[in-house]
Amino acid sequence: TDSIEKGLYDPCDLERVQTENAYVHSFLQHTRGNQEKAVAMIDSSLRWRKELELSSLTESSFPREVHEIGAMFYRNEDRNGRKILYFRVSKSKKDPDKLLTVKKYVAWWLDKHFLKHPGVKIVPLFDMTDAGIGNMDIELIKFQIACFASYYPGLLDYMLIYEMPWVLNAIWKLIRNVLSAEQQKAVLFVKKAEIQQYVAPDHLFVHMGGTDTYTYTYMPSEDSGIEL
Structure with missing residues (x-):
């Protein structure tokens, strides 16, 4: 009250x-x-x-360039029929001045699914291909973890980290320290040879060993207020 x-x-x-x-x-x-x-x-x-x-928050709350980067979008499903939220980590650049905007953008994407399908789980897939230290923002990663742990209950089924470069292992060890034992079990590190255990080839991009040739292109929705 x-x-x-x-x-x-x-x-x-x-x-x-x-x-x-x-x-x-x-x-x-x-x-x-x-x-x-x-x-x-x-x-x-x-x-x-x-x-x-x-x-x-709406689509037009964010600058067009934020959408055009294509750092995150829903695409395909895992073998259990869970929708995949695909993160292209190499497209994300650490920038303290833009951190709040990026946090809102992440939450907006999660919100779109959670409010429409409460209780229906998703699989975040972090594609680390071509990612380096400049793409890793610990504050943003902690925020993403908090979203699943505290603010969107039941949304996370499990999380896939694809082809983690060895130079980033130290950063992930820091992050794992803030995770509970249950949360740690939900984070799965996979290589190209292993990911098909979780995602069928026709739901995987070509560079991951799959057959999906989709290339992300931003197209504003008709009611977004963003000019085509």
């Missing part, structure tokens, strides 16, 4: 909690039915959403 009176929640988010059972159930399921923990998690999530202004 205090949080509502202090304006710590966005009215749109509050209405969702009050009217969409599936949304609330995703938090209860994540906390294994512990109502006290679920309420605390919802409170934390609503505050976080208000801080990022998530409910008001």
Whole structure:
């Protein structure tokens, strides 16, 4: 009640909690039915959403060049039919001045699936091909992990890290230190020879040993307000 009176929640988010059972159930399921923990998690999530202004974010909230980079997009499914959120890590450049925008962009992409399909899991696939130290932002990675651990319950099935360069192993060791044992089990490091255990060839890009020749091209949606 205090949080509502202090304006710590966005009215749109509050209405969702009050009217969409599936949304609330995703938090209860994540906390294994512990109502006290679920309420605390919802409170934390609503505050976080208000801080990022998530409910008001649209396609046109981001500069066209952010979309055109193609650093993340949904494409294909894994062998269990889970939608894959593909991250091209080499397209991401560490830039403190743009970190907030990038965080909002990541959350916006997660939001698109989570609000439309609460309780339906996805598989983030981090493609490390051609990635180097300049592409690794620990703050951003921690943010992405927090999204799955705290703000989008039940969204993560597991996470694939494809072809991690040895020079980045030290950075990932730092990140793994902040993960719980359960979260660590959900992060799978795979090579080209192994990834087909999780994703069929026709759902993999050619450079990963698959047959998908898709090339990302940004096309604004008709109602985006972004000029073609």
